[in-house]
Amino acid sequence: MKFFVDTADVKDIKELNDLGLLDGVTTNPSLILKSGRDILEVTKEICGIVEGPVSAEVTAMDYDGMMREAAVLAKIADNICIKLPLTLDGLKACKNLTSDGHKTNVTLCFSANQALLAAKAGATFISPFIGRLDDIAIDGMDLIREIRQIYDNYGFETEILAASIRTVNHVKEAALIGADVATVPPATLKALVKHPLTDKGLEQFLADWAKTGQKIG
Numbered sequence: 001m002k003f004f005v006d007t008a009d010v011k012d013i014k015e016l017n018d019l020g021l022l023d024g025v026t027t028n029p030s031l032i033l034k035s036g037r038d039i040l041e042v043t044k045e046i047c048g049i050v051e052g053p054v055s056a057e058v059t060a061m062d063y064d065g066m067m068r069e070a071a072v073l074a075k076i077a078d079n080i081c082i083k084l085p086l087t088l089d090g091l092k093a094c095k096n097l098t099s100d101g102h103k104t105n106v107t108l109c110f111s112a113n114q115a116l117l118a119a120k121a122g123a124t125f126i127s128p129f130i131g132r133l134d135d136i137a138i139d140g141m142d143l144i145r146e147i148r149q150i151y152d153n154y155g156f157e158t159e160i161l162a163a164s165i166r167t168v169n170h171v172k173e174a175a176l177i178g179a180d181v182a183t184v185p186p187a188t189l190k191a192l193v194k195h196p197l198t199d200k201g202l203e204q205f206l207a208d209w210a211k212t213g214q215k216i217g
C-alpha cells in the first residue's frame, strides 16, 4: 500500500518525507486555505520535496475552466496530479487530461457507480471519502470493498486512493481490503507506529541495559 499525506503543510511533508514514509501528497482547497499560502507557490514547494504524485485540485465547475486551470497546475512540476471533482464535466476533463498524458485524481467519490465512471474516464486515482461517509452513518469501508471488486472484475487500472481517513483503523481496514493508496493526515500517519506494548517493552529493555553498565561501540 502506498502512503500519501493529506496536507499542504510543508513542515509536516518534509518531516514525513525524511522518514521515508511518503509516496505522494494530496491537497484540496480547504487544505490550501489552512496552509495560508498561495496555491501555486506552496504546490511548487511540495513538488520539490516529494518525488511521487502531488494532487492539486481545480476549482472551476465547467469543462473549459477545468482545462484552463489544469494547464496552469500542470506547469508547476512533472509530478503534478490534476485533481478533478466527480461531476460530468470533471469526468470529461479527466478523460482528456489522461489522454494527454497527465496524472488525474477524481475526488469526492461516495458511490461505486461514481468510481466506475472515473475508471472509464481513465482516472489514475479514484478518491472515495471514507470518513465523510462514516459521518453520515454509512460504512465508508463498504465503498472501498465494492470499488475493489468492480475494478478487479474488469481489470481497471485506476488506483483506489482511500481518502478522508480519520483513524489508524481506517488505514488498516483499507489495507486489508486492498486499497492501492491511503491518503492520511500527518498525525494519523505518525500514529500508525504507536503500540503501548512497544513503549513498555522498550522501557524495560533500556532499564535492563543500563544495569549492565555496557556500551555498544
Ligand code: E4P
Binding pocket: 006, 026, 027, 028, 107, 127, 129, 131, 132, 163, 164, 165, 183
Ligand atoms: C482527499 O484527497 C481529501 O483531501 C481528504 O482526504 C478529505 O478529507 P476530510 O474529509 O477529512 O476533509
